Amino acid sequence: MNTHTTRGLSLLAALLSLTTAPSAQTSVPSSHADSAPAGHGVATDAHPWVVVPMQARDPVNYITNLRDGQKLESPFVLKFGLTRQGLASISEEVQGAGHHHLLINRDLPLDFTKPLPFNDQYLHFGKGQMEAVLNLKPGTYRLRMLLANHKHIPYFIYSPAITVQVTQQRASVKPESLLRKGVSLLTPQPGDVVKRPFRVQMHASGLNISHTQIRDKASGHFQLLMKGPNGAETLDFNHGHTEAWVKPPAGTYQLRLQYVNNATLQVSHETPWQTLTVQ
Missing domain, CATH: 2.60.40.10 (Immunoglobulins)
Known part of the structure; x- marks a missing residue:
């Protein structure tokens, strides 16, 4: 070796x-x-x-x-x-x-x-x-x-x-x-058709992910915005999670992943909106 x-x-x-x-x-909704x-x-x-x-x-x-x-x-x-x-x-x-x-x-x-x-x-x-x-x-x-x-x-x-x-x-x-600072959704991909529950894999490039107990301006956490047939929802991952399984009602959704600074609670990086169909 x-x-x-x-x-x-x-x-x-x-x-x-x-x-x-x-x-x-x-600003981040609480x-x-x-x-x-x-x-x-x-x-x-x-x-x-x-x-x-x-x-x-x-x-x-x-x-x-x-x-x-x-x-x-x-x-x-x-x-x-x-x-x-x-x-x-x-x-x-x-x-x-x-x-x-x-x-x-x-x-x-x-x-x-x-x-x-x-x-x-x-x-x-x-x-x-x-x-x-x-x-x-x-x-x-x-x-x-x-x-x-x-x-x-x-x-x-x-x-x-x-x-x-x-x-x-x-x-x-x-x-x-x-090095390219930003966030991305590894799964699901734009245009995917998925069954519930489905896996959400989030990634941060050149950024630090941390539990919100850490109030450091060099740290942040993910939040996922989902616009669907019954309105908009915000999923906050305050425990520093980088993956989740999600089970929304069936329908067509618009998704956007955001990076929220733990100290300022401001969004500094986000993905474009992408379409997802949930069966």
Whole structure:
């Protein structure tokens, strides 16, 4: 196994946490709030459309944009998600929430009671980042996500390991050029026809997602606007959730995902409206 890593990985990860002050845009309605954490340290959202379906498993990390065995050139963007659990920055303890770590060519720790180390094979995303720019040398790498608390002590929440092959390191591509601040809906896609309940996967690029207990201007949370046959609804994910299962009444909806700054409660980034048909 090739274990080459680069000195710049930690710097690149830090670049992703940089945020600008949000522009004065939309104030956040406070009509929907999250409920207290439920079992397994999982918080559920109070809005009646947000459900935890029977098919949902225990919380798990996952990599959203790469597949096992993929060949690629560096630098490249690695995106990661989390189901049934919220994100929070490490500035203070938040029950039932954590932050991502990327393990490069490392197995899961033998002792889950000790903090994860800080080096180029354990990348920490303590501000609530959902992606990283990796600038790896050519070689084969095993990648795995692992969630930990504010003290970097891991939960039993991790992704399957995937192996990728870096075929070339492109000196002409500046890693920072791959950073694009914004939010996106990974699922559903525009024009999709879905059955209830359906999965909503949210992603933030160059922005930090955190439980609203963290009132930091460098942190924010998702909210989903849904305009349907019976009016408009706002689904706030105040616990730092990046994924949800939603069960609205059947009909045609317009969806928009927004990023809400935790300190100012202003919307700084949002997606275009997209159409969704719910059966």
